Amino acid sequence: MALDLKRLFSRSIVDGPGVIGPAGPPSPRSVRHKMTLVAVAGALAVVAAVAGAYYFAMKPVPLRIAVGPPNSDDAKVVQALVQQFSRDHSSVRLRLVPTDGAAASARVLAEGKADLAIVRGDLEVPKNARAVATLRKNVAVIWVPPTAKGKKSGPKITKFSQLAGHRIGVIGKTQANVNLLNIVLRQYGVDPAKVTVVQFSTTEIGEVVKDQKVDAFLAAGPVNSRITIDAIAATTREGGTPTFLAIDSAAAIAQNYPIYEAAEIPAGAFGGSPARPDDDIKTISFSHHIVARHGLSDAIVAAFTRQLFAVRQQIITDFPLAAKIETPDTDKDAVIPVHPGAAAYVDGEEKTFLDRYSDYIWWSLMGLSAMGSAGAWFASMMRRDERNNNTSQRDRLLDMLAVARKSDSPEELDRMQAEADAILRDTLNCFEHGAIEQGTLTTFNIALEQFHNAVADRKALMEAVPMPPLRSARAQVA
Structure with a gap:
């Protein structure tokens, strides 16, 4: 149903005994009640929006x-x-x-x-993938275990070029460790195809050492890795000192493969007596991210x-x-x-x-401001008919002032005074609703006072000088 502003705010003159002047406007109490409900609903909506935003944030x-x-x-x-x-x-x-x-x-x-x-x-x-943190840095450790007692030993391996034709045990089943070994071998001119790689898990170290299946080992992990330390200890359990192979070309490898870095394993990093290793060893490192x-x-x-x-x-x-x-x-x-x-x-x-949310907050405030401005404009439009109607009622009061000065009928004066009272009530309601300003109310008060004075003067004159019956100022004009 469309909103009919004129129907809501217009005033009509109803003829008949006991009803004079325009119909009464909406009760100020009901208007205030509606405005209060709207304000409370708006406040609750804002609170709910803020609470919801905070909850999700x-x-x-x-x-x-x-x-x-x-x-x-x-x-x-x-x-x-x-x-x-x-x-x-x-x-x-x-x-x-x-x-x-x-x-x-x-x-x-x-x-x-x-x-x-x-x-x-x-x-x-x-x-x-985008990096968030480096979980740990790992180093490559390559060592040759000492020859077990009672076992026939071959030529001692002290450098990478001597690994050709030998078996190398790689701790861990991942192919990445094998790739790492191959990169190191190529750096030192050893064809990976001439090396036999044996991969085994950490639980198989003891068996591998016992059977002498490999001639050298590679482990990759943190410097203080318990897996690496235990593997070195297992390979030297029967005495002797392991030989650690230093990767002196670590910087060159890092230059060719940026995923690696040159690093050093400090002396004694793997414990034991004597210290393992007995001196700092150059190697390469990589990270887990x-x-x-x-x-x-x-x-x-x-x-x-x-x-x-x-x-x-x-x-x-x-x-x-x-x-x-x-x-x-x-x-x-x-x-x-x-x-x-x-x-x-x-x-x-x-x-x-x-x-993070300043833009949203700013736009929300701008939206609330725009809604407030729109609400004010809408309220002003709703009061426009009320102001116009009040202006016509003020003009009606001034017309009645002129008629009252010439009226010869007490009944007519009473009807006009009752109508003036209704206009007064409507004007006060308009003032409470904000449809008219204080200056307009003051002007109306002056006109109303002049009207009441004119009615009082006219009644006093009719009491002092009796007039012919059923005559009035309107009849004289007619």
């Missing part, structure tokens, strides 16, 4: 993180992060996506089945990075590997491009709540 965000293999050091560290984030009621929570290893984790991220992943830097990194999908929100990644480094110290006691977590490389030529959210945290440019 502060609601914990779950992120899926791919890591493997199960029970590995990486998986244990991530599990510790999951538990710590939950205990701290952090804004970002983690959900584990178990995989068979770093390569499988990379595939899961590339397929969009995870938001974060632990990947190995010397493997193929998904194109949509925490990466995120490129499309993941900058704010979410920044929050995760902040939480990661905040809880790092809390889990070091149970997982010393957490001490190796480092910030990502933010250089533009980094092997794995850094995620903008992580870069914002590292560079101290992380956006606050107001920074």
